[in-house]
Amino acid sequence: MPQHVTPLPPALSPSPSPSPAPAPASAPTSAELLDFVRRTAADQELVDSLPLDPEGRTWVRLDGPGGSEAWLIGWPPGTGTGWHDHAESLGAFATARGTLTENALAVRLPASGWKTLELADGLDRSRRLSEGTGRAFNRHHVHEVLNESPDTHAVSVHAYYPPLPLIRRFSRTGAVLRLEQVERPEDWQ
Template identity: 35%
Template sequence: MTAVDIRLDHLAIAQRLAAHPESWPVTPRFHATERWYHRLASEPDYEVWLLTWLPGQGTDLHDHGGSAGAFHVFAGALIEETVAAAATGTPRVTARELGTGAGRRFGTRHIHRITNRSTQPAVSIHVYGPALSTMTRYRIGATSLDVVTVERAGAQW
């Protein structure tokens, strides 16, 4: 078995921060109409974001502009839907629920959306390496995944 360097393991970074919420520079906040987020750390190889989700809040389908990463559910439950091309050419959506303490890593080509479909607020920690520079938003078309917009760090978030 190969040892994982936790300094570069995005999920391990998120789990380490989740284990010490007293070290966060902010307390999680909730906003009635949109997700709240705050960057917890910016390092040469990665950045870390704290996000909150009230019931019904979520993201559009998006990628991370070539960054790999991970997210860890600190509290509550989130649904992650991932998109992959099917043999027919029509994009296929797969959903999974991640509850408190669960997390997952993802690669540089990962496309997903995250939603809080529960009745309770949720808090999650997201790590991206390298730091996000762009995010492409998508919609599912009849036979393909269509680009809606490309957002840039510093301009849209």
């Protein structure tokens, strides 16, 4: 997760859209998470309430649909996440301000039992997500998210279900992907 936590004042919790989507009766789908992050990213008052730090990412936790975990994240120019996945959680994110780049692998990696993998050719995918655009992803989705702008902050909304049990962090050199660290929620507090 990002470098510092900023609590969201109760008065600045996400305002409902003009016609809010009904709460899911069971676990939210990736489509429902995507709908939530898009609607929340369009909430200009909420987006404007996020304090931005010129040095590191900032974030506030939000209430996501159906018990999901959600975050509003500020990205200073030139920052990124590094390669990681969200384990058994599916998720979605949308850009509320600026442009983010997502580099991803078009393959599902084994959940465990490995430290180093050599990736086949043709697995890399890259997409730019400008303001108002988003995407959903399934479990074990390996990616990195970057604000490649040299001078503009970006802001995004992310949601995960089930709430993140862990994040696996990877290093990458050419075609070699190496598991470097496993983080658990207590590491982000």
